[in-house]
Amino acid sequence: GENVEQHPSTLSVQEGDSAVIKCTYSDSASNYFPWYKQELGKRPQLIIDIRSNVGEKKDQRIAVTLNKTAKHFSLHITETQPEDSAVYFCAASPGSSNTGKLIFGQGTTLQVKP
Amino acid sequence: SAVISQKPSRDICQRGTSLTIQCQVDSQVTMMFWYRQQPGQSLTLIATANQGSEATYESGFVIDKFPISRPNLTFSTLTVSNMSPEDSSIYLCSVQVRGARTEAFFGQGTRLTVV
Numbered sequence: 001g002e003n004v005e006q007h008p009s010t011l012s013v014q015e016g017d018s019a020v021i022k023c024t025y026s027d028s029a030s031n032y033f034p035w036y037k038q039e040l041g042k043r044p045q046l047i048i049d050i051r052s053n054v055g056e057k058k059d060q061r062i063a064v065t066l067n068k069t070a071k072h073f074s075l076h077i078t079e080t081q082p083e084d085s086a087v088y089f090c091a092a093s094p095g096s097s098n099t100g101k102l103i104f105g106q107g108t109t110l111q112v113k114p
Numbered sequence: 115s116a117v118i119s120q121k122p123s124r125d126i127c128q129r130g131t132s133l134t135i136q137c138q139v140d141s142q143v144t145m146m147f148w149y150r151q152q153p154g155q156s157l158t159l160i161a162t163a164n165q166g167s168e169a170t171y172e173s174g175f176v177i178d179k180f181p182i183s184r185p186n187l188t189f190s191t192l193t194v195s196n197m198s199p200e201d202s203s204i205y206l207c208s209v210q211v212r213g214a215r216t217e218a219f220f221g222q223g224t225r226l227t228v229v
Contacts, residue, residue, distance in 0.1 A: 001173070034217065043206065043220040044157065089156060100145055100210025100218050104157045 002027040002094035006105025013080050014113050021108045023090035024072040032093040033073045034102070035064060039086045047088075048075070080112045116141055116211045120221035127197055127228050134193045135224045137207035142187035147208040148180070151223070157206065163190045197228045 003026040013019050025033070031052035036044035050057045050064045050073065057064050061080075066073040077084055087109050091102040117140040127133050137146060148160040161169045161182055169182040183191045194201050204223040211219060 043222050046217045046219075049217065098210075099162075100208065101147055101159065101162055102157075102208075102218055103159065107156045 002030060002092055002103040004090060004092050004103050004105040006090050006108060008108060009106060010109045010111070012111045012113065015080060015082060017080055019075075019077045019080055019084070019110055019112075021075045021088055021090065021110075022072060023074070023092075023105045024070075025092040025103075026071065027092065027094050028071065029096045030092045030094055031096055032098040033064070033066060034091050034093075035062075035075050036089045036091065036104075037086045038089065038107075044089060077110075080110075082112050082114050085110055085112045116143070116209055116219045118207060118209060118219055118221040120207060120224050122224055123222060124225040125227070127226065129198050129228055131197055132193055132195045133197065133226060134191050135205055135207075137190045137192070137221055139188045139209050141211065143209040143211065144187070145210065146184065146190045147218075148182065148190075148192045149206045149208060149220075151204040151206060153203070160192070160205075194226065197226075199228045202226055202228045 006023045034049035035047050037047045038044045048062050048064050050066050052068050061078045063076040087107050089107050090105040119138045121136045146163040149157040151157050159172050160175045161171045163169045163182045163184040165184045165187050181193045204225050206223045207221045208218050
């Protein structure tokens, strides 16, 4: 089945710097890759996603890149702000049908220092 | 979007007992998913709940321990049976809504502590 690996487990940056989180997946049939942000005590919230027919997607300060050949995808946050501090999870939808079933990476705790 | 309500939001239970968690969605959905999030960990898929058929469990999870019901297209329950302290986790239900932006939404979670 699908396996998702995420690095790093923790990331500390200065406010205004960029942050990059990387994930790899194993199921070559997967075609949907969302990123979730989870603040302490809250539910995961989708921040950006990408499908396999696209190599890059951007939404303001957040971007995601996908390399289907290498089976890895990355989250890029530019001009980080203290409110970006949270746990970030990458995920992959196994198989090609994108049913809503998700396999998650281990998570990255991002700390943005003012 | 989807509004997902989970009950209870938290509970403290004695070992050996069972707890049933409810998940209500404000729209009809084909599949509902149950996840476990152990303290400080990621989300692990427990099972997929389909209306009108038995749930499909992921490796490491069994029906006797986590029985699931799915009586209609807007509701599901997850029971954590014969609980032990190792079952202390946050349990979340999730649904996918297809629309302008297809995405998976999560309930607020049920924080379970087994003592």
